[in-house]
Amino acid sequence: MSSPRSPQPADGLAALGDAVRQVAEASLFACAEPCDASRTAGLLQARPPAEAWLTAAVAFTGPFEGVVRVTLPGPLAGDLAGAFCGTQPDALDAAQVADFAGELANMVCGRWLTQTHRRERFELAAPVVGGTAPADIAALTGRDGGTLGIVVNDAPVLVGLTAAHPVAGA
Amino acid sequence: MTGEPIAGPGQAGPNILIVDDSAIMRTMIKRVAALAGTPLGTIFEAANGREALAILEQHPVQFVFTDLAMPVMTGTELLREMQARDQWRGIVRVVITTDGSDSRRHEVDGLSVSVYVEKPFRPEEMRDVLTSLTTAR
Numbered sequence: 520m521s522s523p524r525s526p527q528p529a530d531g532l533a534a535l536g537d538a539v540r541q542v543a544e545a546s547l548f549a550c551a552e553p554c555d556a557s558r559t560a561g562l563l564q565a566r567p568p569a570e571a572w573l574t575a576a577v578a579f580t581g582p583f584e585g586v587v588r589v590t591l592p593g594p595l596a597g598d599l600a601g602a603f604c605g606t607q608p609d610a611l612d613a614a615q616v617a618d619f620a621g622e623l624a625n626m627v628c629g630r631w632l633t634q635t636h637r638r639e640r641f642e643l644a645a646p647v648v649g650g651t652a653p654a655d656i657a658a659l660t661g662r663d664g665g666t667l668g669i670v671v672n673d674a675p676v677l678v679g680l681t682a683a684h685p686v687a688g689a
Numbered sequence: 690m691t692g693e694p695i696a697g698p699g700q701a702g703p704n705i706l707i708v709d710d711s712a713i714m715r716t717m718i719k720r721v722a723a724l725a726g727t728p729l730g731t732i733f734e735a736a737n738g739r740e741a742l743a744i745l746e747q748h749p750v751q752f753v754f755t756d757l758a759m760p761v762m763t764g765t766e767l768l769r770e771m772q773a774r775d776q777w778r779g780i781v782r783v784v785i786t787t788d789g790s791d792s793r794r795h796e797v798d799g800l801s802v803s804v805y806v807e808k809p810f811r812p813e814e815m816r817d818v819l820t821s822l823t824t825a826r
Contacts, residue, residue, distance in 0.1 A: 542809045545809040545810060545811045546717070546808075546810070566707040603717055604713055604717045605720045609801060610798075615712070618711055618714045621711065622714050625787055625808075626787050626808050628787070628806075629786070629787020629788055629789075629808065630808070630809065633789035633790055635809065637790055638788070638791050638792075640791065645710070666801065
């Protein structure tokens, strides 16, 4: 069974935001809530200017295809990774934090697709995790309707969705 | 591949094999299992289905907790291999995956999966799964 259309950014982002909230509450013992552009901008401005950020991207294919991206400050990623596996953040190395960021994006994407398209079949690619320069963070929020700001433990997380046109023949 | 005894000397408990390509997810599941309050034996880890099969061939395992989407050998392929071997007939199989779609659930029909857990899960969910599985043995 195919979806009649690929998710429009607003539809998908709202549901993605809910998926982030569920992941945060269930596995990270964290509070997460979507915030508007103004609050997102304020949270971003409050971050240290040279702070390292991580972006984890999960590509998916199926009745429609796209990419879900989760971008978060490095220190927040470390804190959440520590909460996830029950250890102090400074006990984790960079590779473990990156692994966590990838798994976070994987859970967000998977939960979103399961809840919104349970009757359809998707394949999720392995997460790709990399650093994002602070100078590029503000640009993420400028993408036309494709990025949602979420506050997690008083820190900003950006969730992006790029959805391609439905696959031909789907 | 790693094996870590959880039970102390004289304690009896099932050996568990955790299969997931994310090392931190395996750590999380291992921690939750250890905190579940049920006696456990050795917890083994594998990053994919092929590593899992190697462990199963060398060590007695009573529970397998497996992800589905993994490189090299998927969880579904692992479950099919296990289903084909009589010596593994008694191993309890638990799927832990982000994919809760109907079609994925149907994919593992007939592969003796006892419980299908969707990620993210709360620690108490895993506790309840372990409690119910160990009680049923």
